[in-house]
Amino acid sequence: MKLNAHEIEHRLADFNELLRAKGLKVTQQRLVIFRALQESHGHLTAEQVHGAVAKDNPTLSLSTVYATLETLVEIGALAEITMDDGKKLFDRTTSAHHHFVDIDTGAVSDLEDSDAIKLDLKSLARKGYVIEKARVTVYGRAKK
Amino acid sequence: MKLNAHEIEHRLADFNELLRAKGLKVTQQRLVIFRALQESHGHLTAEQVHGAVAKDNPTLSLSTVYATLETLVEIGALAEITMDDGKKLFDRTTSAHHHFVDIDTGAVSDLEDSDAIKLDLKSLARKGYVIEKARVTVYGRAKK
């Protein structure tokens, strides 16, 4: 779930490079927000990101968090998913993957690749369409 | 996609029964709203439902549409899905099924059962969890 310190620093370094490659400025806000996601369990709302960075960055505004997260999704540094309640979560994992949702708590976690999910994208294509991606969401509840 | 007139009347009859079985009143608003979904392509926003019924029911309010759709989902007469933009669609099909989304237009259609999607729910279960459901969304764009 959580990344180790070394992996986080590695990702920060890559993120720096990515910003430069895209011609974007390396701002404190971008670094802090990206780091908050790497240090989290992986899926946070904008509000949660804002809360996570607030202690060390009390002036970092919520509107900057929103704008920054949007930028980071655009450049492929983060991904974005929408939950059933309509709220958006930002996802530190950008490669294609699927999700597990705890129905009671809303907690989201990543499903690792396995042969439990088999999607034949070729035959799923509607006539005249090209498939871009396919996403699976599995919902469950903790046994009590 | 669209249902024939006979099927729609059959569903309306079942819907009447369901309301009574649940001890709910059979109101004009409920009938009209449920019918609008049966006569549609299958997936509508509350706003679209309101628009669809407006001509014949100019006083049927949007807040009633919202309240009614919520009730109909609760009793299992309709289903509800949330799109990536956070907007909710009401779905005339209540049995488990998957969706295809046209990325450019947002148009949603149902994927029919096929062996192109294989989910092994047993092995997807997180430790200590019981799977309740799994949903697949396939995204594509029309070839130009």
Added chain:
DNA sequence: AGCCGAATTCGGAAGAATTCCGAAATCGGT
């Protein structure tokens, strides 16, 4: 067919998440 109480609907206000805006601050190339 009319009455009555509970459920439902109405219209508008309120709420919540997100986006937009103009002004101030910051970044990075020179």
Added chain:
DNA sequence: ACCGATTTCGGAATTCTTCCGAATTCGGCT
């Protein structure tokens, strides 16, 4: 260090949805 473009800030605006109290409708009963 300077300067211009980009980014950030704080608050207002927007959009979708829910909430609220008052009015209406439904359906069981007579």
